[in-house]
Amino acid sequence: MKNNIFMSLYKDYAEQIDTGALRPGSKLPSENELAEAYQISRETVRKGLNLLAQNGYINKVKGKGSFVLDTGRLKFPISGLVSYKELSERLGKKSRTLVYATERVPAGGDIAKELRIEANQPVWKVIRSREIDGERIILDIDYLLAEIIPNLTKDIAADSIYQYLEQELLLKISYAEKVISVERATNMDHQYMDLKDDTHVVVVRGYVHLEDTTLFQYTESRHRLDKFQFVDFARRISRVEA
Amino acid sequence: MKNNIFMSLYKDYAEQIDTGALRPGSKLPSENELAEAYQISRETVRKGLNLLAQNGYINKVKGKGSFVLDTGRLKFPISGLVSYKELSERLGKKSRTLVYATERVPAGGDIAKELRIEANQPVWKVIRSREIDGERIILDIDYLLAEIIPNLTKDIAADSIYQYLEQELLLKISYAEKVISVERATNMDHQYMDLKDDTHVVVVRGYVHLEDTTLFQYTESRHRLDKFQFVDFARRISRVEA
DNA sequence: GAGTGGTCTAGACCACGAA
DNA sequence: TCGTGGTCTAGACCACTCG
Numbered sequence: 001m002k003n004n005i006f007m008s009l010y011k012d013y014a015e016q017i018d019t020g021a022l023r024p025g026s027k028l029p030s031e032n033e034l035a036e037a038y039q040i041s042r043e044t045v046r047k048g049l050n051l052l053a054q055n056g057y058i059n060k061v062k063g064k065g066s067f068v069l070d071t072g073r074l075k076f077p078i079s080g081l082v083s084y085k086e087l088s089e090r091l092g093k094k095s096r097t098l099v100y101a102t103e104r105v106p107a108g109g110d111i112a113k114e115l116r117i118e119a120n121q122p123v124w125k126v127i128r129s130r131e132i133d134g135e136r137i138i139l140d141i142d143y144l145l146a147e148i149i150p151n152l153t154k155d156i157a158a159d160s161i162y163q164y165l166e167q168e169l170l171l172k173i174s175y176a177e178k179v180i181s182v183e184r185a186t187n188m189d190h191q192y193m194d195l196k197d198d199t200h201v202v203v204v205r206g207y208v209h210l211e212d213t214t215l216f217q218y219t220e221s222r223h224r225l226d227k228f229q230f231v232d233f234a235r236r237i238s239r240v241e242a
Numbered sequence: 243m244k245n246n247i248f249m250s251l252y253k254d255y256a257e258q259i260d261t262g263a264l265r266p267g268s269k270l271p272s273e274n275e276l277a278e279a280y281q282i283s284r285e286t287v288r289k290g291l292n293l294l295a296q297n298g299y300i301n302k303v304k305g306k307g308s309f310v311l312d313t314g315r316l317k318f319p320i321s322g323l324v325s326y327k328e329l330s331e332r333l334g335k336k337s338r339t340l341v342y343a344t345e346r347v348p349a350g351g352d353i354a355k356e357l358r359i360e361a362n363q364p365v366w367k368v369i370r371s372r373e374i375d376g377e378r379i380i381l382d383i384d385y386l387l388a389e390i391i392p393n394l395t396k397d398i399a400a401d402s403i404y405q406y407l408e409q410e411l412l413l414k415i416s417y418a419e420k421v422i423s424v425e426r427a428t429n430m431d432h433q434y435m436d437l438k439d440d441t442h443v444v445v446v447r448g449y450v451h452l453e454d455t456t457l458f459q460y461t462e463s464r465h466r467l468d469k470f471q472f473v474d475f476a477r478r479i480s481r482v483e484a
Numbered sequence: 485g486a487g488t489g490g491t492c493t494a495g496a497c498c499a500c501g502a503a
Numbered sequence: 504t505c506g507t508g509g510t511c512t513a514g515a516c517c518a519c520t521c522g
Contacts, residue, residue: 006491006492025455030507040492043285043491043493044492046509056417056419061501061508062499062500062507062508063506064506065507066507174301174478176476177473177474177475178473178474180473181471199441200424200442209301211303213301225442229421230421230422231420233417233419233420234420236415246509248511273489274487274489282512283512283514284489284513284514286510286512291489303520304489304490304518305487305488487520488521489520491515492515494514495511498510499509500509501506502504503506
C-alpha cells in the first residue's frame with residue numbers, strides 16, 4: 001500500500017484526461033493553486049505534473065501554465081514497459097491468448113547468450129500467440145530464469161506473467177531494453193500465426209531486468225507486418241551549450 | 243547560456259559512462275556524498291541522477307545505491323527526439339545526406355490533414371535520402387509550416403534543420419509523437435533508395451510540436467527493412483493499487 | 485544501527501509571458 | 504507588474520539493505 005502524494009495527483013489528472021473530462025487544450029490550475037488545493041508543497045505538485053508531462057498528458061510552458069495535450073488522436077502508446085494484459089485491457093479489444101508451451105528446459109546456446117547465462121541453465125520457455133478479431137497476429141516467445149521463477153503454469157501464462165511475478169513472487173521489475181527490427185518469417189512464425197503470404201515479420205526483442213539489474217527475461221515478440229504499430233512519445237532534452 | 247546545476251552533474255556522469263571511464267556495474271557516490279562534493283543540495287543531486295536513470299545510464303536501488311548500467315551492449319537509443327545529424331555524429335558512421343528538394347509549396351490535402359492546417363497553406367517540402375556505407379537506406383520527407391519557418395535552403399537541409407530552427411530562429415522544439423509501421427514500398431521509395439527487390443519499407447511518421455503545442459512539422463522517415471533498427475529503453479512505472 | 489535512496493516541506497530567487 | 508513554471512536549498516522523516 002503506497003501513498004505517494006504526487007502519484008495521486010498524477011492519477012487524478014491522468015484519469016481525467018484519459019476519460020475526456022479534461023479536453024485537450026484546457027489549462028490546468030497553476031502549481032501554486034494545486035499546492036493549495038491539495039494542501040501539499042509546490043515541489044510535490046511539480047513531481048506529479050512532470051510525470052504527466054513525461055507521459056505525454058500535458059505540456060508545461062514557462063510563464064503560461066500547463067495544458068492538456070491531445071492524447072486521443074494517436075492510439076495508445078505501446079512504448080514503455082507494459083504487459084500485453086495491461087495493454088489489451090486499456091484498448092478494450094476482444095483478444096485471446098493461446099498458450100502453446102510452458103516448459104522448463106535447459107537454455108540452448110542462443111538463449112543463454114541472450115540472457116547472458118551459462119548454457120544448459122534451466123529456463124522457462126513460454127510460447128504464446130495473441131489472437132485479435134479472430135486472427136493470430138502476435139507470437140510471443142519468452143525465456144525466464146528458472147532460478148528466479150521457481151514455478152510457472154499454463155494458467156499463469158494465459159493470464160499475466162507480470163502480475164504473477166509482481167504480486168505473488170514480489171519481484172521488482174525495473175527496466176527493459178527493446179530492439180525492433182524486421183526479419184524473415186520462420187517456420188515457427190507460419191505455424192503459430194496467421195501470416196498469409198508474408199515473407200517478413202516485425203521482431204521486438206526485449207531484455208527485462210529486475211531492480212538489482214539481474215537480466216531475468218528475454219522475449220521475442222513477433223508481429224504480423226500489417227498489424228504492427230509502435231507509438232512513441234518523445235520530449236526533446238533541452239540542448240545546452242557543450 | 244544555461245547553467246542548470248543538475249544538468250552539469252548529468253553531463254559529467256553521462257560522459258563518463260559513454261566513454262567507458264565508469265564501467266558498468268560500478269557504484270556511484272551516494273547522493274549525500276555527491277551533494278557534498280558538488281556543494282549542492284541533495285534534491286539537486288537527485289534531479290541529475292533521475293535524469294541519468296530515465297535515460298538508461300544508471301539504476302537506483304533503495305538502500306543500496308546507484309549503479310552504472312551496461313549501455314554499450316546495445317546500440318545507441320534512437321528513441322527520443324534526436325535529429326539525424328546528432329545521431330550520426332554519435333555513431334561516427336561515414337554518412338552522407340542527399341537533398342533532392344527544398345521547396346515552398348501549397349500543402350496538398352493529405353499533408354494538410356497530417357499537419358491539421360487548411361489545404362493550400364504554404365509549407366516547406368524537403369526530400370532527403372541518407373546514404374550510409376555507399377547505400378541510400380533512408381528516405382526522409384519533411385513538411386514544415388512556412389508560416390513559422392520563413393526561409394529554408396538546400397544548405398540548411400543538407401546540414402541540420404533542427405540546428406537552424408533552434409539556434410537561428412530560436413524556436414523551441416518541445417515534443418513529438420512517432421508512429422512506426424511497415425508499408426508497401428512506393429515508386430518514390432524505389433527512386434530515392436537502393437531497395438533491391440524489397441516490397442516493403444518501415445515508415446516512421448513524426449509529428450513535431452513547439453513549446454506552445456503548435457504542430458509545425460510532419461515527417462515521414464522511410465527505412466529499408468534490413469537496415470532498420472529501433473532501440474528503446476523503458477522503465478516500469480511502479481504499480482500502485484488502484 | 486548506519487547508510488542508502490524515496491518522499492515531502494516551506495521557503496527563495498529566477499526567466500518568461502501577458503496585460 | 505504580476506503570475507507562471509524552472510531551479511535550488513536545508514532541512515525532515517521514511518523504507519530499505521546490510522553488516
